[in-house]
Amino acid sequence: MTTTMSIAKREFRSYFDSPVAYVVICLGLAALGLVFFNYGGGFWQVDRASLRQMFVQLPRGLSWLVIPVVTMRLLAEEKRSGTLEMLITLPVKDHEVILGKFLGAWGLIVVLIGATAIYPVAMFGWPWDLGVLDFGPVVSGYVGLVLYSGAAVSVGLFISSLTDHQMIAFFITFLVLFMLHFLGNSITLSVLPEKAEFVLSFISFDTRLDSFNRGMINSRDVVYFMTITIGCLFGSFWALERRKWL
Amino acid sequence: MIEAKGLSKRFGATRALDKISFEVRQGEVVGFLGPNGAGKSTAMRILTCFISASEGSARVHGHDVFDDPLAVRQRVGYLPQRAPLYGDMSVLDYLKFVADVRQLDKSTFKKSMKEVVEVCGLAGVLGKDIRTLSHGYRQRVGLGQALIHDPPILILDEPTSDLDPNEKAEVLRYIRQVGEKRTVVLSTHNLNEVEEACARAIIISKGRVVADGNIEDVRARGGRVRYNLMVDEQEGLTNGAPALAEVAEALAVLEGISSVKETPTDERAHAFTMLGTKSTDLRAEIYRLCVDKGWLMLELRRDVQKLEDVFKQLTRGDERSDRGRDLLAGDDELEDDEDFDDEDLDDEDLDDEEADQDDADEADDADEDDADEDDADEDDADGADADKADADKKEEE
Ligand SMILES: Nc1ncnc2c1ncn2[C@@H]1O[C@H](COP(=O)(O)OP(=O)(O)O)[C@@H](O)[C@H]1O
Numbered sequence: 290m291t292t293t294m295s296i297a298k299r300e301f302r303s304y305f306d307s308p309v310a311y312v313v314i315c316l317g318l319a320a321l322g323l324v325f326f327n328y329g330g331g332f333w334q335v336d337r338a339s340l341r342q343m344f345v346q347l348p349r350g351l352s353w354l355v356i357p358v359v360t361m362r363l364l365a366e367e368k369r370s371g372t373l374e375m376l377i378t379l380p381v382k383d384h385e386v387i388l389g390k391f392l393g394a395w396g397l398i399v400v401l402i403g404a405t406a407i408y409p410v411a412m413f414g415w416p417w418d419l420g421v422l423d424f425g426p427v428v429s430g431y432v433g434l435v436l437y438s439g440a441a442v443s444v445g446l447f448i449s450s451l452t453d454h455q456m457i458a459f460f461i462t463f464l465v466l467f468m469l470h471f472l473g474n475s476i477t478l479s480v481l482p483e484k485a486e487f488v489l490s491f492i493s494f495d496t497r498l499d500s501f502n503r504g505m506i507n508s509r510d511v512v513y514f515m516t517i518t519i520g521c522l523f524g525s526f527w528a529l530e531r532r533k534w535l
Numbered sequence: 536m537i538e539a540k541g542l543s544k545r546f547g548a549t550r551a552l553d554k555i556s557f558e559v560r561q562g563e564v565v566g567f568l569g570p571n572g573a574g575k576s577t578a579m580r581i582l583t584c585f586i587s588a589s590e591g592s593a594r595v596h597g598h599d600v601f602d603d604p605l606a607v608r609q610r611v612g613y614l615p616q617r618a619p620l621y622g623d624m625s626v627l628d629y630l631k632f633v634a635d636v637r638q639l640d641k642s643t644f645k646k647s648m649k650e651v652v653e654v655c656g657l658a659g660v661l662g663k664d665i666r667t668l669s670h671g672y673r674q675r676v677g678l679g680q681a682l683i684h685d686p687p688i689l690i691l692d693e694p695t696s697d698l699d700p701n702e703k704a705e706v707l708r709y710i711r712q713v714g715e716k717r718t719v720v721l722s723t724h725n726l727n728e729v730e731e732a733c734a735r736a737i738i739i740s741k742g743r744v745v746a747d748g749n750i751e752d753v754r755a756r757g758g759r760v761r762y763n764l765m766v767d768e769q770e771g772l773t774n775g776a777p778a779l780a781e782v783a784e785a786l787a788v789l790e791g792i793s794s795v796k797e798t799p800t801d802e803r804a805h806a807f808t809m810l811g812t813k814s815t816d817l818r819a820e821i822y823r824l825c826v827d828k829g830w831l832m833l834e835l836r837r838d839v840q841k842l843e844d845v846f847k848q849l850t851r852g853d854e855r856s857d858r859g860r861d862l863l864a865g866d867d868e869l870e871d872d873e874d875f876d877d878e879d880l881d882d883e884d885l886d887d888e889e890a891d892q893d894d895a896d897e898a899d900d901a902d903e904d905d906a907d908e909d910d911a912d913e914d915d916a917d918g919a920d921a922d923k924a925d926a927d928k929k930e931e932e
């Protein structure tokens with residue numbers, strides 16, 4: 290476990306050694322601010338509905354830009370530059386490498402998600418008191434975000450483990466996450482037969498997140514995100530082990 | 536300490552290692568020697584449990600590399616080829632990270648850090664980002680991280696490649712220093728380095744061990760000496776100018792001479808290269824022969840085979856077939872045999888003196904370069920060989 294944490298710590302810190310983390314966090318918060326100011330009647334008209342917009346837009350922003358950028362290099366870049374050989378020939382187990390990398394990247398995303406809490410706090414607590422906030426959906430929304438981000442990061446990690454090129458990892462991760470969001474979208478669904486509709490909304494991130502945003506924590510949704518996370522971690526582990534036998 | 540038994544490794548159709556076996560005893564400094572693509576890195580990666588062998592087994596410090604990789608890695612300090620380090624970390628952070636993963640406690644880390652900084656000369660760069668360092672310093676940092684846990688075994692993959700001569704000498708000095716109380720395996724394709732830093736050499740070529748022993752033994756494997764003789768072609772000592780064939784014939788029947796070959800020369804002289812066994816010195820015989828026949832000797836030289844010659848001799852045949860020379864080589868060798876009954880002293884050894892042979896050779900090379908390009912995608916080694924072929928060509932010119 291200590292080995293895993295050493296790797297995770299290094300990974301997490303390395304985002305702050307480069308501009309990646311700062312750019313991501315600043316841009317993320319600024320973009321979110323824009324959403325608030327322009328949605329509905331503007332900032333002073335803000336209400337519970339606009340906070341819900343945050344929980345809808347935030348995962349999309351994360352999936353389309355932040356997570357692909359954060360995960361693309363995790364293994365692809367290490368394989369290309371050969372540092373993976375250095376890392377793996379330290380006394381580490383392969384699953385510790387995968388888990389450490391996952392935790393490092395997920396940690397950054399969770400910090401970013403945590404940072405967005407300044408919006409609800411600022412709006413409904415201090416310094417502005419725009420009304421009474423129903424805390425239930427906010428808390429469940431954050432639970433959903435954290436679970437979703439674990440799944441999305443593990444998808445990115447898995448894709449990064451399959452290639453040596455971080456740009457390829459970026460595009461494929463972007464595409465896959467994009468699809469996962471919009472599969473359950475009403476526009477997609479309206480043109481498809483009913484059976485497909487059922488399946489697609491079953492695997493769509495957006496449909497799954499929706500119930501969290503409405504204040505419900507369904508065990509089925511939790512299991513869904515955790516299944517994706519664990520499955521992709523196993524996939525990455527398998528991809529890493531594969532180097533031995535190739 | 537290190538014991539490899541019948542290790543084989545296949546990458547698809549490429550056979551990177553072909554049942555190699557060797558043993559390294561405690562305290563030895565062993566040079567893994569071989570041309571590019573011979574399988575040195577592959578062997579080291581198996582020993583450090585980065586990849587698995589297709590067949591065979593290996594034990595490091597008593598632990599099986601397959602069953603107990605963690606125990607092996609704990610006892611090994613490994614520097615991969617080209618020292619891949621995290622460029623965005625500072626040297627100190629990097630060493631800290633390695634110590635962290637190796638779970639050294641604070642006081643041990645402090646102590647070994649002091650030693651590593653001193654031995655590897657890192658004091659001036661501790662705060663610098665690794666990506667800003669010169670290659671020589673990167674190599675030193677790589678060596679430093681391999682030493683941080685004071686391992687009994689060091690495995691270094693081409694620690695001196697891409698370094699300038701000064702850096703090279705320095706890194707070799709570090710290696711000698713740390714090798715005083717450790718078992719060290721280092722790979723290289725440079726013979727001088729092995730002679731300088733190692734007591735023992737394992738020469739591998741095309742995934743097989745072709746020689747293994749201390750440097751002297753390996754050198755003796757060549758077991759031949761070369762004599763260069765020049766006799767005036769216009770004037771004799773007593774009987775007037777000798778004919779070429781006459782001299783050649785007389786030399787060929789000397790006891791202990793295994794082959795005589797005429798070599799071109801700018802001077803007005805007959806020049807010959809002869810091969811003899813190492814155990815006897817034939818210079819006196821040759822001199823006596825010249826005096827008896829009344830030839831005017833201009834030059835006589837005896838060369839003990841250099842390690843380089845042995846290396847070429849041991850690894851060349853494989854390369855030849857590797858470059859697709861099999862078919863051509865068949866006729867070639869027959870011809871060689873006729874006028875030159877020992878093909879071991881191959882044309883590359885003599886080629887600077889052999890104009891016509893060169894042309895043929897070069898034509899071969901050119902053909903094979905084309906072939907190489909075709910399958911370069913499938914096999915990295917071919918690329919390397921093409922380079923090698925180019926280098927050979929340059930040498931020949
Ligand atoms: N990951 C790999 N995939 C395919 N072929 C490989 C791989 N690694 C090495 N090889 C091949 O194995 C052979 C030996 O390579 P290597 O051990 O790197 O040689 P050396 O280190 O002696 O130069 C070469 O022909 C090389 O192309």
Ligand SMILES: [Mg+2]
Nearest residue numbers: 575576577616
């Ligand atoms: Mg190599």
